Amino acid sequence: MKTNTENPLHAFAAWTATASHAWSELARARARDAFIDVIAVMVPGATEPVTRTVYKLARSWGRGDCHTVGFEDGLSAPMAAMVGGTAAHALDFDDNFDPAKAHATAVLGPALLALADERDRDGAALLDAYIVGLQIIGRVGQGVNPFHRSRGWHATATVGAVGSAAGCARLLGLDAEQTAHAISLSTSLAGGFMSQFGTMTKPLHAGLAAAGAVQAALFAEAGITAGDQTLHGKNGMGTLMVGQDVEDLRKAMADKDEYGQKVQFATTEIGNPLHIEKYGLKVKRFPNCGSVHRSLDGLLELKARYGFGPADVKEIFIRAPAAHLNNLMYDRPHNTMEAKFSLEYGLAVGLLSGNATLQDYQEEAIRRPDVTDLLPLVRKEYINALESDFPTEVHVTLIDGRKLSTSVAxxxxxxxxPLSEAQLLEKFEGCVSGHLSAQNTSEIKAVLMALDGECSVRELMALLSRTN
Incomplete structure (x- = not known):
């Protein structure tokens, strides 16, 4: 593969293979926190029916020496990544990453954990590969979004697979040419539609993307080659996964700054700005679709300020970008999966209890009359604007006639x-409670807090495989 610096594939690969390991303290801390958060949600996610089913199949498809959160029998690295990615996304409690419009860590984290376990890499190498992989996830996302997602692609499964392949290549120490092949290969393993939201296949998307990222890097390491037009070429990702009107869309985004999304792949300054520093990650405080969060934050802010309860409310009216509300297609959910993609359910739970927790999304909780009776209170208006251009508006009308409003950008x-370290660790404790013993929890937390060092990822994964 001849290097061409005007080709984004080559530019991404060259940066991935040669970027300095000297990251800032902020970048390393945020990478560490991303692993604390994703492992926190993987522990209960491993008990979900979708994850248990995927693990059962994975055992028959690929046994090996890699540990998986929640399961003691070893798997091959791709199969461990698939199970781990499914667990990470099963509860929809994992982070969001704006440049990619994707759940980045649910793909990148399990892929890197599986490879680091297989190759016995230390925590410092894990964080380095995470920072690099996240950057390429962001760069690929900026090349196709916001229209890639708004037209129905699940970017976690598509963009996530491609950028995570770069992270895996970094962890393996592949050179620039091998890394280009890994990134290119991953486009043939990337796919997923938003029409799967509210079903078991949605979290499986993260698992398939994580497995694909690992496979792409291992294929490239073994000598499998791939084309160099798979990102920007006529039949590349930038056209096929955006649309034939991509040139018009680029013009429309030229003067906008939707998280750096210009519908055009960068070819220079790939690492500047560093995305983990500029954009960070959206760590979830609620276990539901991130498109609910601005509305729920606004409702809880008003509830705390004015002290109203369910009996006081006549209507909750939400005005939000269509890109958010289009994700929330279940106004009357019938199960846990649908409830996570229901604006009405999330707001009803928030109005009732002042929060939304994992317990609120258990099957037996979905049909509680004190919640379902509140669903008709919610009304919404779809605003045709980018989410960065239009903050979500929350308007609450009370029975006594008062009208209360706020907006959340x-x-x-x-x-x-951002969540504080204390809040992040509180989320960790809440997620693993009942799944890990006190001693195991303490040991895992100690390793995670010291992840930016020589700690063994293999030892961490062995601890995580032993749940209650």
Whole structure:
């Protein structure tokens, strides 16, 4: 493969293979926190029916020496990544990453954990590969979004697979040419539609993308070659997964700054700005679709300020970008999966209890009359605007005639309002409670807090495979 610096595939690969390992303290801390968060949600996610089913199949498809969160029998690295990615996304409690419009860590984290376990890499190497992989996830996302997602592609499964392949190549120490092949190969393993939201296949998307990323890097390491037009070429990702009107879309985004999304792949300054520093990750405080969070944050803010309860409310009216509301297609959910993609359910739970927890999304909780009776209170208006151009508006009308309003541009857990270390560890404790013994929890937390060092990822994964 002849190097061409005007080709984004080559530019991404060259940066991935040669970028300095000297990351800032902020970048390393955020990478560490991303692993704390994703492992927290993988522990209960491993008990979900979709993850248990995927694991059962994975055992028959590929046994090996890699550990998987929640399961003691070893798997091959791709199969461990598939199970881990499914667990990471099963509860929809994992982070969001704006440049990619994707759940980045649910793909990248399990893929890197599987490879680091197989190759016995240390925590410092794991974080380095995460920072690099996240950057390429962001760069690929900026090349196809916001229209890739708004037209129905699940970017976690598509963009996530491609950028995570770069992260896996970094962890394996592949050179620039091998890395280009890995990234290119991953486009043949990337796919997923938003029409799967609310079903078991949605979390499986993260698992398939993680497995694909590992496979792409291992294929490239073994000498499998791939084309160099798979990102920007006529029949590449930038056209096929955006649309034939991509040139018009580029013009429309030229003067906008939707998280750097210009519908055009960068070919220079690939690592500048560093996305983990500029954009960070949206760490979820609620276990539901991130498109609910701005509305729920606003409702809880008004509820705390004015002290109203369910009996006081006549209507909750939400005005939000269509890109958010289009994800929330279940106004009357019938099960846990649908409830996670229901604006009405999320707001009803928030109005009732002042929060939304994992327990609220258990099957037996979905049909509670005190919640379902509140669903008709919610009304919504779809606004045809980018999410960065239009903050979510929350309007509450009370029975006594008062009208209360607020707007939310960025949710709690984002760069604008990040979770503190104490809040992150509180989320960790809440997720693993009942799944890990006190001693195991303490040991795992100690390793995670010291992840930016020589700690063994293999030892961490062995601890995580032993749940209650």
């Amino acid at each position: 960025m949710p709690v857990g984002s760069n604008a309002s």
